[in-house]
Amino acid sequence: MIKKINTVSFYTLGCRLNQSETAVIQRTFEVDGYRVVDFNEPADMVVINTCTVTEGGDADTRRLVNKVNRINPQAKIALVGCQAQTQKEKLTDLPGVRYVVGNAKKMDLAAIVRETLQQDSPQVITPSIERKSFTMPLAGIDEKHTRANIKIQDGCDFFCSFCEIPYARGRARSRQFDDILKEARILTEAGHQEIVITGINVGTYQEEGKTLLDVIDALEQLQDLKRIRISSIEPTTIPLTLLDKMADKNSKLCRYLHIPLQSGSDAVLSMMKRKYTADEFYQFIVRAYETVKDICIGTDVIVGFPGETEADFETTFERLQEWPVHYFHVFSYSNRTMNKSRHHGEQVPPAVIQERSKILRDLSYRKRRLYFQGLLDSRQDVLFEQKKNGLWNGLTDHYARVYVESNEDLSNQMRRVQLNHLNSLEILGNLHG
Numbered sequence: 286m287i288k289k290i291n292t293v294s295f296y297t298l299g300c301r302l303n304q305s306e307t308a309v310i311q312r313t314f315e316v317d318g319y320r321v322v323d324f325n326e327p328a329d330m331v332v333i334n335t336c337t338v339t340e341g342g343d344a345d346t347r348r349l350v351n352k353v354n355r356i357n358p359q360a361k362i363a364l365v366g367c368q369a370q371t372q373k374e375k376l377t378d379l380p381g382v383r384y385v386v387g388n389a390k391k392m393d394l395a396a397i398v399r400e401t402l403q404q405d406s407p408q409v410i411t412p413s414i415e416r417k418s419f420t421m422p423l424a425g426i427d428e429k430h431t432r433a434n435i436k437i438q439d440g441c442d443f444f445c446s447f448c449e450i451p452y453a454r455g456r457a458r459s460r461q462f463d464d465i466l467k468e469a470r471i472l473t474e475a476g477h478q479e480i481v482i483t484g485i486n487v488g489t490y491q492e493e494g495k496t497l498l499d500v501i502d503a504l505e506q507l508q509d510l511k512r513i514r515i516s517s518i519e520p521t522t523i524p525l526t527l528l529d530k531m532a533d534k535n536s537k538l539c540r541y542l543h544i545p546l547q548s549g550s551d552a553v554l555s556m557m558k559r560k561y562t563a564d565e566f567y568q569f570i571v572r573a574y575e576t577v578k579d580i581c582i583g584t585d586v587i588v589g590f591p592g593e594t595e596a597d598f599e600t601t602f603e604r605l606q607e608w609p610v611h612y613f614h615v616f617s618y619s620n621r622t623m624n625k626s627r628h629h630g631e632q633v634p635p636a637v638i639q640e641r642s643k644i645l646r647d648l649s650y651r652k653r654r655l656y657f658q659g660l661l662d663s664r665q666d667v668l669f670e671q672k673k674n675g676l677w678n679g680l681t682d683h684y685a686r687v688y689v690e691s692n693e694d695l696s697n698q699m700r701r702v703q704l705n706h707l708n709s710l711e712i713l714g715n716l717h718g
Contacts, residue, residue, distance in 0.1 A: 292321075293322070293330045294326065296334070299366075300338075305435070309422055310395070313392070330383075331357065333362065335369055336366065338448070338616075339616060342368065350379045350381065363383065363398070364379075366391055369391070369411060370454075371453050384409075384410075385411065388439075388454055389455075392422055414440065418458060419461070430670075431669070432479040433477040436460060436484060437482055437483070438484030439484060447621075470507065478699055479510075479514060480514070498527060501530065511537060515543075517544075520546075528573050528576040532577045532578070541580065541582075543584065545585040547585060547587050550563065550601055552597060553601075556626070556630070585614045587617075588642045589635075589641065590626065605648060606652075610652070612649045612656070615646050658707055661704050661706070663703075665702055667679045667701075669697065669699075670696070676690055688714070689702060689713070702715065
């Protein structure tokens with residue numbers, strides 16, 4: 286007889302949406318009576334929510350499977366999510382893998398395990414993803430995080446040439462409006478003061494005439510909610526009225542936008558099949574910068590896209606240096622099985638990609654530090670999360686992490702802080718009132 290599963294651990298690769306979905310999957314296991322343990326502890330089952338955006342994500346999955354087999358050889362391994370959707374044949378060959386469940390069914394993993402536990406053969410469940418509105422399991426409260434993620438959208442119709450997401454996540458579709466609000470009420474009543482709106486392409490939210498702005502308006506009506514943050518949003522999907530709302534001092538919308546640029550070169554943007562020019566991107570972020578006081582603007586950049594010349598890279602560097610963008614996530618280009626860019630121009634050598642990436646990461650560090658320096662001597666509201674190395678830390682609404690010394694329990698408290706000093710990228714302050 287197959288042993289009953291009593292303990293389960295989780296590991297999330299990739300984006301914030303994956304993190305949000307892992308949290309929900311975890312709560313469905315808890316409702317079924319499983320005890321969740323740390324990933325490094327022995328567990329009867331290990332769930333890895335995979336990512337396949339880059340080759341690095343694929344390699345991370347293999348590394349984690351090998352780690353589980355080394356430190357926890359009796360565990361049943363479940364690989365779910367994007368890589369499970371697109372590379373099921375490769376994943377079923379990995380040792381110890383009992384479940385491979387794609388995006389269409391991964392939220393049902395606890396039920397799948399319950400129904401198939403007595404079966405000897407590996408379970409591979411990767412049906413195609415239907416293009417229709419969806420709901421999410423309301424399986425309880427996220428007790429491990431101060432800020433709560435809410436998924437409102439999934440999939441993408443943009444088909445950028447470097448991206449496998451439309452194949453791994455399916456076409457764009459939206460969560461039912463009332464289902465979003467139901468989860469938001471549960472989370473805020475449980476004490477969550479900040480909600481982070483997540484999705485693959487959240488700006489395209491469209492459900493029975495409701496848009497992203499309608500979601501935000503409805504969330505703002507929740508009395509116990511203090512902040513609403515948008516995780517990441519495509520530049521061509523942001524209505525200007527969103528900036529006006531963000532600039533309103535009475536709004537709960539955080540003064541923060543993470544807007545993927547990918548390249549500052551129009552030639553590269555065209556090859557990427559992006560839907561804007563560099564100047565159009567620039568005009569928008571200038572509008573945001575001028576409309577919303579102290580807004581923090583972040584972006585994503587891909588280095589080494591096939592055919593990217595030294596001149597293309599220099600253009601990207603110069604524009605990122607001059608534009609009001611305060612930090613950037615830098616990604617090395619990866620050839621993926623389904624992306625069209627693998628057929629494009631000459632491949633950029635790995636050593637060149639590594640060198641260019643370092644140049645942009647160094648620039649990002651300097652620009653982020655400069656932005657944080659501009660916040661010094663001001664007083665900001667900080668939502669505190671945890672105590673680490675003797676200091677409580679939390680985030681301002683513009684995503685600056687602040688540290689204070691206090692004997693109080695500041696967990697999940699929103700407090701006004703005087704920002705005094707910058708140590709690397711850590712802002713040190715003291716409670717004010």
